[in-house]
Structure formats: structure tokens, C-alpha cells
Amino acid sequence: MGNYFNKIDKWLSDRYELDALKELIMHKKVPVHRHSVWYYMGGVTLFLFTVQVLTGILLLLYYKPGENSSYESVRFIMTHVKFGWLIRSIHSWSANLMILFAFLHMFSVFFSRAYEKPRELTWVTGFLSLAIALAFGFSGYLLPWNQLAFFATKVGTEIVGVVPIIGEPLKVILRGGEDVTGATLSRFFGIHVAVLPLVLTAFLVIHLLFVQKQGMHEPEKFKSLPEEKKKYIPFFPNFVLKDVLLWLVVFDVLLMLAVFLPWELGPKADPFTAAPAGIKPEWYFMFMFQSLKFLPAYILFLEGELVGVLGFGLAGLAWMLFPFIPFKNKPGAKISLQAAIGIFAVIYIIVLTILGYTL
Amino acid sequence: MKKLFFLLSIFLLLLSTVFYAQEKTIQDKNGQNECLNCHKSDENLPDDFKSYDVHITAGLTCADCHGGDPTSDDEDIAMSKKNGFVGVPSRKDIPQFCGRCHSDFKFMKNYRPEVETDQVKQYYTSIHGIQLKKGDKNVAVCTSCHTAHSILPPKDPRSSVYALNVPATCNKCHGDKKLMDKYNLPSDIYKKYVNSVHGIDLLKNKDVTGAPACNDCHGNHGATPPGVSSIVNVCGTCHVNNYNYFKASKMGKDWEGDNDYHGCVTCHNNHDIKKPNDSFVGVGDDALCSDCHDKGDKGYEEAKKIHQELTNLSTLYDSAKVKLIKVKQLGMDDISIGFMLKDAHQAMIKARTTVHTFSSAKVAELTVPGIKIANNAIKKADEEISDYHTRRYGLGAATIAILILIIGLYLKLKGLNKPEA
Amino acid sequence: MSQTRRKFINTILGIGGLGSLGAILYPLVSYLIPPKITEAKVNSVKAGKADKFKDNSYKIIKFGREPVILIKTVNGNFKALSATCTHLQCIVQYRKDLKEIWCACHNGLYDLNGKNISGPPPRPLKQYDVKIVKDEIIITR
Known part of the structure; x- marks a missing residue:
């Protein structure tokens, strides 16, 4: 057995410079400290993305986009295809967990200040990947063409329309017409299964290349330790095995969620009925949705909703470019300005999300 | 010779009138209509004048009804009695006035060969016609319903006698309390009708081809209330099964002839017919049976049983429907359950019709299989719902496998952390 | 590390790995086999x-x-x-x-x-x- 491996290894090494790669993998080290656990968040996100790609491809085998066929084909997957219910349920749950872990990953990076030089671009690509993941969620939500998704999409695209000048044309382009119709469905389907996977894969590759090139970030405290007190574990096999271990746990949790709390289908979308009460976006849009609801109709001379949308746009931009913003902290300050901003963001998101579900 | 000449001249005269009549219709189509020209410029047209009136679009002129000479713009010539000017006919004469053409099959053939020509005859058999003959000037004549100068065929939605407009047209007089009081007639028929099952279907749902307007039960030109004995037949033209069941029932036979019970109307009323529901039959507060049947008599017991049969099925059907919605919501297979429910629904509808046999056994013939189907549907739905929660036992096996792998990896990792021996 | 312990761990890894693989492959292959009604026909x-x-x-x-x-x-x-x-x-x-x-x-x-x-x-x-x-x-x- 081992003999064969060696032969293949030799064959490959003769043709490609595998040694450099092996070297990199073998010598890569991961620091061990109190906050090491956060190193795993990105890996879990990546794992869930892989699950998404695989289950997504499986769903594509039976799914048929179209005003009449979407809902029926999802129902077909759930009722006639063996384990179809499981695949769909995993796809839905994994999507949500992926975004959850992406958020955790982002905030852990933020609070450990891993985005600072030289990892600014890793942060930017990571942020963009999260944005694309959100777009994934938004476009995928519509595809079963059920009542809730239909109206959530209507409300969601409506919000795009409030942006001055480009908002209205953008809304029409997104919807593929004035209203959310079968045309929107085709469009969202194309975006969900072709455009976004391509773009996200590109960003992820860059993101991962950066990470591998620059190695793991070491927090301030760890860096200041004397050399002999710094503890590391080898990336391979120790860290990778730990990663796999965690992935397995997450996978099992995912299975349990998919099995014990399977995703419902709900009634088919009927564009001619009144919107049902309590239209809610997916949880990761809730804080923005709720903020818009709290805004008054007018702020000064501007529409409240417009202020909100622009505000979130600017905040997002600032968040993406955070590594490039120069902060001057007073030497004696108990807490840095950056940390304060991060804490505010976390509290804001949590509080408004809770309000969104309780009010 | 003289006699022959006389006969010949009469013959020629007759012939000329025939020619004249034939020519008239052709000439008029392209002919002048000076009446309209003057009346228009003097703004002296009838109030209800509409240029889309069926007579104008057919090419008739004012003079074709009112007489006179339409080619002359001289008032004295055009409206001279000599030229046959009639002017406005008196109310009493209107039926004959219209009947000059509309009772003339040969004439009508030139325009609308499919239209009947017995309206005037029918009219004089109606209460309206009989009263008019007696000299009553309040009753409806042709123009009361058809208007005088904006007449349109009944299929035209603009027409006063279009199905959707008929109730309002009749109500012009029959809703006039002062007028109706004189005849001891109710004036709230329209209000009752509007909220009846027929009125809602016609006026709200615009079911022009299905729901009956006033004339569908009362007739139009020969309008009379359907007689006591004919009510069943009138309702039965549409409600055929109900009619057949009722006619064959003991009650249907008992109610024939002159008595206080007037077929369908006795339970369902006439103008304010409500959408029936299962509480109509039985012995409850809303039940109609208990109007006559008292506790202890046979009919009372039968009504109670019929009601029980119907409610058994309908409650079961309703709960099956709720289950179906749940199955749909969960995204489980609902199609076969949906078809089962359609069958149960059919049994329920049929059973409700068989109420008119007034036999609980006959009703049960339909409700019992219906209940069986509904029960099967509920069973199937419960299976689907429990499947949704429990068909996933395989997870246990998968979890065990994954758990073993996790433990293995954990042990391996622990080994790695220890320095190699 | 002792030889027996290593063997034990490898056995566990083998069983768990094969089991997990089966747990994934079985639903996957079942999913891929076309169902009796081969597609959701609506038109x-x-x-x-x-x-x-x-x-x-x-x-x-x-x-x-x-x-x-x-x-x-x-x-x-x-x-x-x-x-x-x-x-x-x-x-x-x-x-x-x-x-x-x-x-x-x-x-x-x-x-x-x-x-x-x-x-x-x-x-x-x-x-x-x-x-x-x-x-x-x-x-x-």
C-alpha cells in the first residue's frame, strides 16, 4: 500500500515541484493560546460552503425553475425523491449555519485585530465573501417559490428601490421587471447557481491563498511572550485533524437539525393574495430590517428609509475598509476605539435581531 | 265591367301597399331623418334618447314609430296628421304601438328573424297587461322596462334588460313603497333579493349565465308570480336533483294542490333565499323542520337523524381539511389526500341534496361512505405528518458511525500530542 | 505509543470512517436513483x-x-x-x-x-x- 503512495509521489514530484508545497504544509505552525478556538471558525465556514456546493448540485438534478414548476419540483424533491427531504433540509440549514459561522469568524478576526497589517486584503476578501454569502441566502430563499419567500423578496427588493438615482433601475434589473414574478425567479436562479458560486469561489481562493502565504495571525499577547514560552502545534496533521474533528461534529449537528427540525415548504406563492401578516426576512437580515422599521418617515428632508439604506451602505463600506482607517488611541485608554466600535456593532446586531423577533 | 274595374283597383291598391311596405324598409335605411336634425338643433330630443338605440342602429327613423314625413324639414308637413304623424302614444296604447312591428313576424324577419313576436300577446296575460286593460295607468308597459329611446337587446350590457340590470329595472316600480302599498305588495323585494344567494351570485359575482334575475323565475313579458303549484317546477328547472327528490318524497306529494305549503318556498323563502347550511335541517334553533315538527313525532326524529348524519360527515371533512393544510405546509405528499378529500366533499354535497328525500336512510347511504373516505384521508394525513417527524430513524445509525469516527480522531490526536515513544 | 493502542485507534478510525462514508453514500446514491415518477410534471x-x-x-x-x-x-x-x-x-x-x-x-x-x-x-x-x-x-x- 505504502509502496504505491511512494510511487505516485515520486511520479508527481518528478513533474511538479511538490517539495515546496510539502515544505509549506509540513512547516506551517498554528499558535496555541487561550483564543485558539477562534482559528477554527473559518474552517467550519469553508466546510459548510462545501456542503452547500454538494447539496446544491444534488438539488439541481431535480429542481426546475419556473412559476409553475419551482414549487412543485421542490415538493417533488421532498416527497418522491429518496432522501430528497434530507438534502433540501441540509441545504437550508447549512446555509444558515454557514452565515452564522462566517459572522463568528469575522468578529473573532476583528477583536483579535488580525485584520491589521499585513492582512488587510485578507479582511477585505473575507468581508466580500460574507456579502456574497448573504446574497446567496437572499436569492436562494425565493427559489422554492412559496408564499413567505415571495413576499420577503418583494419587501427586500423594494428596499433596493429607495436608493436615489440607481435604486429604481437596479430594482427593476433585480426583479427582471416592475414586479416580483416568474421572471424574478429565473433571474434569482441564475444568480444563485451560476454567478454567485463563481464569484465566491474566486474570493475564497484568494482569501485562502493569503492565509496560507502569511500564516496564522498571532495575537499581541502571544507575540510578546518569550520565544521559548510560545506553544505551537503543527498544521499537519494536528491542526487539520482537529479541524476535521470539528467538521464532523458540525456535520452531525447539521444532520440532527435537518432531521429533527426539517425545513417546511409552506403554501405556494400566489402573487394575487394579500401579503400574510408577519413577513420576516431571514434572521441575518433581521437587524437591518428592524432598523429600517424604527426609522421615522422623514429625517430632515430625507426619507427615513433612504437614510437607513445609505447608512448601512456606508457602515458596510467602512467596515470593509476598517484596516485602512488610522485610529489614534490614547495611551492610557482602558479599551481601544476599535474594540469599542466592534462591541457596539455586536450589541447593535444582537439587540435589533432580538427586537425584530419579539416586537 | 265596373265590378271588375273595382276589384282590379283594389288589387292594385293592395299590391302597391305591399310594395310600399317593402320599399319603406329599404328606403329608410338610407333615407333622410329630418326629425332628428331639427330636434337635435332645438335640443328637443327625448330625455332617454341614445344614438345607440337598437332601432337607430338598424336604420329606422323616428317616423317609423312616430309617423309623419321624415324627408321634410317643414314642421307642418313633417308632423301633419295627414302624413300619419302619431306623436307620443298614450300609455294605454304603447303595447299595440310597439306591437305594430314586434308582433309582425313578417316585418321582424327583415331585422331579427330569431326574435319571438308574441310579446304583446304574452304581455296581456301578465298582471301588468291585465291591469292596463282595466285602465290602470301605473302598471308597467313596454317602455317601463325597455325604455323608449335607449332600447338595446337583452344581451347588451348597456341594456336596461341585461341580466345584471334587470333587478334594478324592476325595482324602479317594485321598490316604490307608495306605489306598491296601493296594491298591497311588498316594496322590499329588491333588498331581499340582493342579499339572497341568487342576488349575490348575480350582482356581486357577475354570474350572468348562471344566477337567475327576476325574469328567470317570473317570466318577462308575461310576468306573473309563479303559481303555488308551479313553484316546484320553476325552481326545479335549475335545481333538478332537489326537485326530483322532493317530488318523489311523501312530503312533496302531501304538499301538492291547494294548501298552505308552497313547495320550495315554504322552507327556503322566495326572494331572500339564503345559502343553505346544515343547521337548516334538524331540530336546532335555526332548523326549519322544527317549524312544523314537534318533539316526539316521526318527522322530528327523522330530521334529527338527518342532521346528525350531515354533521358527522362535515365535521370530519373539516378536520381532514385542516390536516391537509398541515401536510402541505410541511411539504409532504398531499396529492392523494387531496383527491380523497374531493371524494369526501362530493359525498357531502350529494348528501346535502338528498336531504330533500327527507329520509335519514337515504342521506346515510351517502354520508357513511363519505365518512369512510374522510377517515381514510385523516389516517393518510396523520401518516404523512408522523412520517415527517419519524421517518428519520436512519439518523441514529449515521450519528453512531460519525461518533465512532470522532472518538477515533480524538484518540489519534491525543496520541499525536504525546511525544513519540 | 504502544503498538496495541495504535492498532486499536486505527480500527476505530476504520470502522467509524467506513460507517460515516456509508451514512453519506447511502442517502446520496438513493437520491441519485431516479424515483418512480421521474419528474415533477406540472404542465x-x-x-x-x-x-x-x-x-x-x-x-x-x-x-x-x-x-x-x-x-x-x-x-x-x-x-x-x-x-x-x-x-x-x-x-x-x-x-x-x-x-x-x-x-x-x-x-x-x-x-x-x-x-x-x-x-x-x-x-x-x-x-x-x-x-x-x-x-x-x-x-x-
């Missing part, structure tokens, strides 16, 4: 062989969630119409004796083009298209 439905269908007879076909009445007329022509009566949603049938569509619930009658001609039905029945492809009857919306 057409097959209704059997045309030559086996007797003249002057009918069949109720399940078209997704809707019942459809398929009739072969005395002339051998196919007609497909919604089988749901427009009066109170009973399922209609074809009457050989009348050569018309009849609803048993309240004696409603429709002609073979679905037009309501007698009894309480307020509206006509919706027509479907019927095509015969290689003797296979296909009903489409």
Missing part, C-alpha cells in the same frame, strides 16, 4: 394508450392536484376538460347516453366543449389540450 400528463381507449367513454385523470376528465367521443376524438364542476366542486362524469358531461351532485350538464348548458353550473369547464404522440395520450395545459 402535461400522460393518460395511457389512445387505441386502448374505447369510443364514447371517459376516464378521470389526475393532473397534478386537479382532476381532469378525458373523453373519447363517438367520433373517436379526444376531449380533456377540468373535471371540477363549477357549481360546488364535485367531480363530473361523461354520460354515454346523453353524450354530454354530467355532474351527479345537482344534475348540472355541460356540452363536450365544457359549456354549461343545463342545471346550476354557473361557468363552463376549462378545456385542456390533448395530443396523441405515438399513440400516447398527452394532456397539456
Whole structure:
């Protein structure tokens, strides 16, 4: 057995410079400290993305986009295809967990200040990947063409329309017409299964290349330790095995969620009925949705909703470019300005999300 | 010779009138209509004048009804009695006035060969016609319903006698309390009708081809209330099964002839017919049976049983429907359950019709299989719902496998952390 | 590390790995095998062989969630119409004796083009298209 491996290894090494790669993998080290656990968040996100790609491809085998066929084909997957219910349920749950872990990953990076030089671009690509993941969620939500998704999409695209000048044309382009119709469905389907996977894969590759090139970030405290007190574990096999271990746990949790709390289908979308009460976006849009609801109709001379949308746009931009913003902290300050901003963001998101579900 | 000449001249005269009549219709189509020209410029047209009136679009002129000479713009010539000017006919004469053409099959053939020509005859058999003959000037004549100068065929939605407009047209007089009081007639028929099952279907749902307007039960030109004995037949033209069941029932036979019970109307009323529901039959507060049947008599017991049969099925059907919605919501297979429910629904509808046999056994013939189907549907739905929660036992096996792998990896990792021996 | 311990761990890893692989592959392969009804048809439905269908007879076909009445007329022509009566949603049938569509619930009658001609039905029945492809009857919306 081992003999064969060696032969293949030799064959490959003769043709490609595998040694450099092996070297990199073998010598890569991961620091061990109190906050090491956060190193795993990105890996879990990546794992869930892989699950998404695989289950997504499986769903594509039976799914048929179209005003009449979407809902029926999802129902077909759930009722006639063996384990179809499981695949769909995993796809839905994994999507949500992926975004959850992406958020955790982002905030852990933020609070450990891993985005600072030289990892600014890793942060930017990571942020963009999260944005694309959100777009994934938004476009995928519509595809079963059920009542809730239909109206959530209507409300969601409506919000795009409030942006001055480009908002209205953008809304029409997104919807593929004035209203959310079968045309929107085709469009969202194309975006969900072709455009976004391509773009996200590109960003992820860059993101991962950066990470591998620059190695793991070491927090301030760890860096200041004397050399002999710094503890590391080898990336391979120790860290990778730990990663796999965690992935397995997450996978099992995912299975349990998919099995014990399977995703419902709900009634088919009927564009001619009144919107049902309590239209809610997916949880990761809730804080923005709720903020818009709290805004008054007018702020000064501007529409409240417009202020909100622009505000979130600017905040997002600032968040993406955070590594490039120069902060001057007073030497004696108990807490840095950056940390304060991060804490505010976390509290804001949590509080408004809770309000969104309780009010 | 003289006699022959006389006969010949009469013959020629007759012939000329025939020619004249034939020519008239052709000439008029392209002919002048000076009446309209003057009346228009003097703004002296009838109030209800509409240029889309069926007579104008057919090419008739004012003079074709009112007489006179339409080619002359001289008032004295055009409206001279000599030229046959009639002017406005008196109310009493209107039926004959219209009947000059509309009772003339040969004439009508030139325009609308499919239209009947017995309206005037029918009219004089109606209460309206009989009263008019007696000299009553309040009753409806042709123009009361058809208007005088904006007449349109009944299929035209603009027409006063279009199905959707008929109730309002009749109500012009029959809703006039002062007028109706004189005849001891109710004036709230329209209000009752509007909220009846027929009125809602016609006026709200615009079911022009299905729901009956006033004339569908009362007739139009020969309008009379359907007689006591004919009510069943009138309702039965549409409600055929109900009619057949009722006619064959003991009650249907008992109610024939002159008595206080007037077929369908006795339970369902006439103008304010409500959408029936299962509480109509039985012995409850809303039940109609208990109007006559008292506790202890046979009919009372039968009504109670019929009601029980119907409610058994309908409650079961309703709960099956709720289950179906749940199955749909969960995204489980609902199609076969949906078809089962359609069958149960059919049994329920049929059973409700068989109420008119007034036999609980006959009703049960339909409700019992219906209940069986509904029960099967509920069973199937419960299976689907429990499947949704429990068909996933395989997870246990998968979890065990994954758990073993996790433990293995954990042990391996622990080994790695220890320095190699 | 002792040899036995290493062996033990490897056995566990092997069992767990194979089990997990099975746990993933079994649903995956089952999913890939086409189900009995091979696709979610919403715009057409097959209704059997045309030559086996007797003249002057009918069949109720399940078209997704809707019942459809398929009739072969005395002339051998196919007609497909919604089988749901427009009066109170009973399922209609074809009457050989009348050569018309009849609803048993309240004696409603429709002609073979679905037009309501007698009894309480307020509206006509919706027509479907019927095509015969290689003797296979296909009903489409």
C-alpha cells in the first residue's frame, strides 16, 4: 500500500515541484493560546460552503425553475425523491449555519485585530465573501417559490428601490421587471447557481491563498511572550485533524437539525393574495430590517428609509475598509476605539435581531 | 265591367301597399331623418334618447314609430296628421304601438328573424297587461322596462334588460313603497333579493349565465308570480336533483294542490333565499323542520337523524381539511389526500341534496361512505405528518458511525500530542 | 505509543470512517436513483394508450392536484376538460347516453366543449389540450 503512495509521489514530484508545497504544509505552525478556538471558525465556514456546493448540485438534478414548476419540483424533491427531504433540509440549514459561522469568524478576526497589517486584503476578501454569502441566502430563499419567500423578496427588493438615482433601475434589473414574478425567479436562479458560486469561489481562493502565504495571525499577547514560552502545534496533521474533528461534529449537528427540525415548504406563492401578516426576512437580515422599521418617515428632508439604506451602505463600506482607517488611541485608554466600535456593532446586531423577533 | 274595374283597383291598391311596405324598409335605411336634425338643433330630443338605440342602429327613423314625413324639414308637413304623424302614444296604447312591428313576424324577419313576436300577446296575460286593460295607468308597459329611446337587446350590457340590470329595472316600480302599498305588495323585494344567494351570485359575482334575475323565475313579458303549484317546477328547472327528490318524497306529494305549503318556498323563502347550511335541517334553533315538527313525532326524529348524519360527515371533512393544510405546509405528499378529500366533499354535497328525500336512510347511504373516505384521508394525513417527524430513524445509525469516527480522531490526536515513544 | 493502542485507534478510525462514508453514500446514491415518477410534471400528463381507449367513454385523470376528465367521443376524438364542476366542486362524469358531461351532485350538464348548458353550473369547464404522440395520450395545459 505504502509502496504505491511512494510511487505516485515520486511520479508527481518528478513533474511538479511538490517539495515546496510539502515544505509549506509540513512547516506551517498554528499558535496555541487561550483564543485558539477562534482559528477554527473559518474552517467550519469553508466546510459548510462545501456542503452547500454538494447539496446544491444534488438539488439541481431535480429542481426546475419556473412559476409553475419551482414549487412543485421542490415538493417533488421532498416527497418522491429518496432522501430528497434530507438534502433540501441540509441545504437550508447549512446555509444558515454557514452565515452564522462566517459572522463568528469575522468578529473573532476583528477583536483579535488580525485584520491589521499585513492582512488587510485578507479582511477585505473575507468581508466580500460574507456579502456574497448573504446574497446567496437572499436569492436562494425565493427559489422554492412559496408564499413567505415571495413576499420577503418583494419587501427586500423594494428596499433596493429607495436608493436615489440607481435604486429604481437596479430594482427593476433585480426583479427582471416592475414586479416580483416568474421572471424574478429565473433571474434569482441564475444568480444563485451560476454567478454567485463563481464569484465566491474566486474570493475564497484568494482569501485562502493569503492565509496560507502569511500564516496564522498571532495575537499581541502571544507575540510578546518569550520565544521559548510560545506553544505551537503543527498544521499537519494536528491542526487539520482537529479541524476535521470539528467538521464532523458540525456535520452531525447539521444532520440532527435537518432531521429533527426539517425545513417546511409552506403554501405556494400566489402573487394575487394579500401579503400574510408577519413577513420576516431571514434572521441575518433581521437587524437591518428592524432598523429600517424604527426609522421615522422623514429625517430632515430625507426619507427615513433612504437614510437607513445609505447608512448601512456606508457602515458596510467602512467596515470593509476598517484596516485602512488610522485610529489614534490614547495611551492610557482602558479599551481601544476599535474594540469599542466592534462591541457596539455586536450589541447593535444582537439587540435589533432580538427586537425584530419579539416586537 | 265596373265590378271588375273595382276589384282590379283594389288589387292594385293592395299590391302597391305591399310594395310600399317593402320599399319603406329599404328606403329608410338610407333615407333622410329630418326629425332628428331639427330636434337635435332645438335640443328637443327625448330625455332617454341614445344614438345607440337598437332601432337607430338598424336604420329606422323616428317616423317609423312616430309617423309623419321624415324627408321634410317643414314642421307642418313633417308632423301633419295627414302624413300619419302619431306623436307620443298614450300609455294605454304603447303595447299595440310597439306591437305594430314586434308582433309582425313578417316585418321582424327583415331585422331579427330569431326574435319571438308574441310579446304583446304574452304581455296581456301578465298582471301588468291585465291591469292596463282595466285602465290602470301605473302598471308597467313596454317602455317601463325597455325604455323608449335607449332600447338595446337583452344581451347588451348597456341594456336596461341585461341580466345584471334587470333587478334594478324592476325595482324602479317594485321598490316604490307608495306605489306598491296601493296594491298591497311588498316594496322590499329588491333588498331581499340582493342579499339572497341568487342576488349575490348575480350582482356581486357577475354570474350572468348562471344566477337567475327576476325574469328567470317570473317570466318577462308575461310576468306573473309563479303559481303555488308551479313553484316546484320553476325552481326545479335549475335545481333538478332537489326537485326530483322532493317530488318523489311523501312530503312533496302531501304538499301538492291547494294548501298552505308552497313547495320550495315554504322552507327556503322566495326572494331572500339564503345559502343553505346544515343547521337548516334538524331540530336546532335555526332548523326549519322544527317549524312544523314537534318533539316526539316521526318527522322530528327523522330530521334529527338527518342532521346528525350531515354533521358527522362535515365535521370530519373539516378536520381532514385542516390536516391537509398541515401536510402541505410541511411539504409532504398531499396529492392523494387531496383527491380523497374531493371524494369526501362530493359525498357531502350529494348528501346535502338528498336531504330533500327527507329520509335519514337515504342521506346515510351517502354520508357513511363519505365518512369512510374522510377517515381514510385523516389516517393518510396523520401518516404523512408522523412520517415527517419519524421517518428519520436512519439518523441514529449515521450519528453512531460519525461518533465512532470522532472518538477515533480524538484518540489519534491525543496520541499525536504525546511525544513519540 | 504502544503498538496495541495504535492498532486499536486505527480500527476505530476504520470502522467509524467506513460507517460515516456509508451514512453519506447511502442517502446520496438513493437520491441519485431516479424515483418512480421521474419528474415533477406540472404542465402535461400522460393518460395511457389512445387505441386502448374505447369510443364514447371517459376516464378521470389526475393532473397534478386537479382532476381532469378525458373523453373519447363517438367520433373517436379526444376531449380533456377540468373535471371540477363549477357549481360546488364535485367531480363530473361523461354520460354515454346523453353524450354530454354530467355532474351527479345537482344534475348540472355541460356540452363536450365544457359549456354549461343545463342545471346550476354557473361557468363552463376549462378545456385542456390533448395530443396523441405515438399513440400516447398527452394532456397539456
